Amino acid sequence: MEKAIAEIAARLGNDSISIDDEVLFSHGFSEWSNHNADRLPVAVVFPSNTEAVAQIVKICKMYRIPLIPYSGGSSVEGGISAPYGGFSIDFVNMNKIVELHREDMDVVVQPAVSWMDLNEKISESGLFFPMDPGPTAQIGGMVGTNCSGTNAVRYGTMRDWVLNLTVVLSDGSVVKTRRRPRKSSAGYNLNGLFVGSEGTLGIVTEITLKLAPVPEATAVAVVSFQSMRSAAQAAVAVVRKGIPINCVEILDDVQMSVINRVGNTDRLWEEAPTLFFKFAGSEGIVKESIAEVSKIIKDHGGSDFQFSKDEKSQKQLWSARKEALWSMLSLRTSGTGVWSTDVAVPLSRVADLIETCKKDLDETGLFGGMVGHVGDGNFHETILFDGEDEKAKVEKCVHDMVENAIDMDGTCTVRLNPFKIEDFMLTNWTS
Amino acid sequence: MEKAIAEIAARLGNDSISIDDEVLFSHGFSEWSNHNADRLPVAVVFPSNTEAVAQIVKICKMYRIPLIPYSGGSSVEGGISAPYGGFSIDFVNMNKIVELHREDMDVVVQPAVSWMDLNEKISESGLFFPMDPGPTAQIGGMVGTNCSGTNAVRYGTMRDWVLNLTVVLSDGSVVKTRRRPRKSSAGYNLNGLFVGSEGTLGIVTEITLKLAPVPEATAVAVVSFQSMRSAAQAAVAVVRKGIPINCVEILDDVQMSVINRVGNTDRLWEEAPTLFFKFAGSEGIVKESIAEVSKIIKDHGGSDFQFSKDEKSQKQLWSARKEALWSMLSLRTSGTGVWSTDVAVPLSRVADLIETCKKDLDETGLFGGMVGHVGDGNFHETILFDGEDEKAKVEKCVHDMVENAIDMDGTCTVRLNPFKIEDFMLTNWTS
CATH class of the missing domain: 3.30.465.10 (Uridine Diphospho-n-acetylenolpyruvylglucosamine Reductase; domain 3)
Incomplete structure (x- = not known):
């Protein structure tokens, strides 16, 4: 390792590699993630072009050193982890x-x-x-x-x-x-x-x-439902009808309360199972699409559409949705644990799986919420926990979720046990 | 080879393999294609399930026999060819x-x-x-x-x-x-x-x-232009605007005359560079999209839209477009040669490339036409020829087309020389 560090410094300059403790920590550990390895990278390299990356790879290959590419570092699933040590490659100098x-x-x-x-x-x-x-x-x-x-x-x-x-x-x-x-x-x-x-x-x-x-017009619409099941069913019906929506997202009552408590939007939202729709296209196409979605919503017992009328409030609302995870974390009063999940199932099983998972989540009694790209059959749970007892509860909940999804011919990308990360190959990229 | 044939017959039954000359010919040669190898497969096998395919593969691996999967056989680019002999696998019994x-x-x-x-x-x-x-x-x-x-x-x-x-x-x-x-x-x-x-x-x-x-409503619209360049530019402008069209196809004057001469549609079309648009969605969205495309067409000097009003005439018209290649072939008076090409370039170069290729094609004096999925920057030429002189002209034309496309940061799937097909690996699939 030391030889490799010296060679990289000699070829690419002293600034191109760091073994500073803080740098190693920030590249090998993320507080957003529950999938942190019990090691850190041994060094972080900072290439400034493709040729430099090629040189680093050649040197690391010679010394059999694992490489872990690093860009935004926002992975919640262990993407930046260096379970076998090795060098993290930070692309901060390749940002053009x-x-x-x-x-x-x-x-x-x-x-x-x-x-x-x-x-x-x-x-x-x-x-x-x-x-x-x-x-x-x-x-x-x-x-x-x-x-x-x-x-x-x-x-x-x-x-x-x-x-x-x-x-x-x-x-x-x-x-x-x-x-x-x-x-x-x-x-x-x-x-x-x-x-x-x-x-x-x-x-x-x-x-x-x-x-x-860039679409000529956009609109964001929000509608609440009696249950997660009926919200999920409505979303799937919209997709099956082929209406050109940009997205449909499902949020549970907990996530809606998080949006209200963080208070970044200009109104209070009902704390109930909710669908967010985004429409985009020409003025005429957006209007037409909204009319068609409204009909389906009514058939599934949804509330009246709440619109974000201007661009500013659309952005507020959408960013509230986008930052749901970070918002939850910002509200935690204690505890260091957060477990995020990611499953997807065929469309016909979305409502079943969401209903089951929501019930299991509520039974843990922990602070956790559910959001999903429900139009694709894909959704996430995020659960905060503190201490071994709570962790065991979350673990059971997550394992059940993944097993249920797989039984429904679905898939998952969450690791079942974050501390036994499977074999990595040469490199491991993170977002 | 004989041992392998005997083993397959023993395991899967005599009906599962054929060495009949006609069967070999129909699986190794296609009159639609100018990319026929100078050999035929040695046998054709007819598996009826995955397990049978696995057995065939194991036997052929043992005897190092190439395998060429075969389904519709409609490839115009040598997909069914057996340049090294081997067995064609026909899936006719796996059609469920x-x-x-x-x-x-x-x-x-x-x-x-x-x-x-x-x-x-x-x-x-x-x-x-x-x-x-x-x-x-x-x-x-x-x-x-x-x-x-x-x-x-x-x-x-x-x-x-x-x-x-x-x-x-x-x-x-x-x-x-x-x-x-x-x-x-x-x-x-x-x-x-x-x-x-x-x-x-x-x-x-x-x-x-x-x-x-299935979309609630569809419409087909046809519009003619002064030049291939302005037609291509109009198509690219529609795509860049993000209007939700199902497709936009470009046809040159020759292809339009072929449609008229084959006479499968209920009207005569102008024999000029032409765009075909297909719209689909709800009634409202189709109407809105047509209005927006009309504006762009006018800006590019296109004629008024000609609509196919009912479902039957839409189908006629679209099938005329779909069968353009076959129609051309049905009109040939002599000759056995047909050369089809397939190139794609970035959107900004589509009009340049189409203009150049059309000029080169016209200069050959041969019967050939141009159609393209112009919204993707992808288009085809089909040229008929007879004898070595004409073949040499086509060859030059096609080589120039491919080189021009590649110079424009584009790509091609046509082989530059149909009779020196590059190394195949184990198998080679066709549609």
Whole structure:
């Protein structure tokens, strides 16, 4: 390890590597995550271009040192962990928007570009990048995790938006997956393989992303229901009807009370199972879509639509939804434990699973809430806990959730036991 | 080879394998394709389930015999070719719709299910499978080629619609790529890797496909332009505006004259560069989208929209577009040669490339036309020829087209020389 550190410092400069304790801690441990390994990285390297990454990889390969790419560090599922030590590669010096191609509707970026900054910087082009994960996520980690977020119903997931990748492979060679056309079936789909591979197949150093036109009009609508089951059923019915919504999110009573208590929006919301809808398109299309969704909501016993009328209150409301996890954490009075889950099931089972999980969650008596990208059959629970007794309760609740999802022909990305992280390969990417 | 044939016959029955000359010819040669190898397969096998495929693969692995999966046989790019001999695997006995899950909006099928049959059989569910390649294509080959077709602007390509695959690997082991939820980032994206791999990574024996809701209303609109350039520019402008069209197709004057001469539609169309638009959604959304597209068309000097008013004439018109290639072939008076191309470029270069290629095509003086999924930057030329002189002209034209596309940061799937097909791996799939 020491030899590798010295070689990297000699080749790339002393500033390119750190073994400072605080730096190691901040790259190997996250208080947002319950999936922290019991080790930290041995060093953190700071490459400034693809060639530097290739050199680092070659040196680390020689000394058999694991590499863990690091961009936004917002992973809640152990993405930044260094369970076998090794070096964290922080892309902070690779945070440039390389080229914007307005006419082609694409943009070339480095891994440490924040998706929110990107959208701000390109806003006058009339284009935007439609994935929307946590606010602090960066493109590198979004590639590694195949990120999605609330817009996935309309825009799909990260792999649908990556046109090409520049990747450093484990032998230090550099490949570019493909060229820039929006559609291609030539050769193997390497984009699709690298996206979501969590850095285990190579280290992504440059990304060309498709962009979408900014819609002319948007609207956010909120509607509450008697039960999580009827809310979930209504959401699935909207998706099955094929109405062009941007997203539909489900929040339980606890999450709604968190939004009220944090108080970032200009009104109080009913603390009941709730659907948030986002509509986008031309004025006419938004109006038409709202009318159709209203009909379905009424059939499922939903309340009248509450609209966010202006752009400012739409943003407030949507950011309240987006920051639900952070808001919960900010409200905790004690305790260091938080467990987040991520399951997805076929559409016909969403209501069943949500109902069961909500019941199990309530029975723990702990502070925990449920939010979900319900249009995709995907949702999350976040539960806070304190001490071993509470942890055992959460553990049972999470295990049951995952087993139920799998019994329903579903899937999960939560690890069942955060402290026994499975074998990692060479590298491990984080968002 | 003989030993392998005997073993397969012994294990799976005499009906499961054929060495009949006509059968070999029909599986190794296609008159639609200019990419025929100079050999035929040595035998054709007819498995009736995944287990039989696994047995065939194990036997062929032992004797090092190449395998070429075969479903619809509609490939124009050598997909069915057996350049090294070997066995063609025909899935004709694996043509069942295994399970339709209405509520989950998915369906499990075998490889030799025709996409058109599928849509007919599931039509009363209110769902459909939105890829639309050539009319005779089957799901197995559509997986192998990552098929798309005219609906790609709205619905994406095959890889966006595959939920999971059952695949026989080259050692005869059977894997299932994932479970049935509509969204998952758990594990590597094996679907995305197998889809489009042309059978070189494994043989797909069962496919779970996402389905989409059948839109409430549809409309087809046709508009003609002074030049291919202005037609292409108008199409790109519509896509950049983000108007929710199902598809926009470009056809040149030759293709329009082919539609008139074949006479399958109830009117004569102007023989000029033409855009076909398809709209789908609720009544209101279709109306709104048409209004917005009309504005853009006017700005680009297009004619007034011609509508296909009823469902029957919409179908006629759209099938005229879909059968453009076959129609051209049916009109040829002599000659056996046809060369089809497939290129894609970034959106800003579409008009440039189309203009250049149209000029080059006209200069050959041969009977050839141009159609394209222009909203994706992707288009095709089909040129008929007779004898070596004409072939040389086509060859130059196609080479120039591909080189121009690549210079424009584009891509191609046409092989530059159909008779020197590159190294194939174990298997090679066709649609």
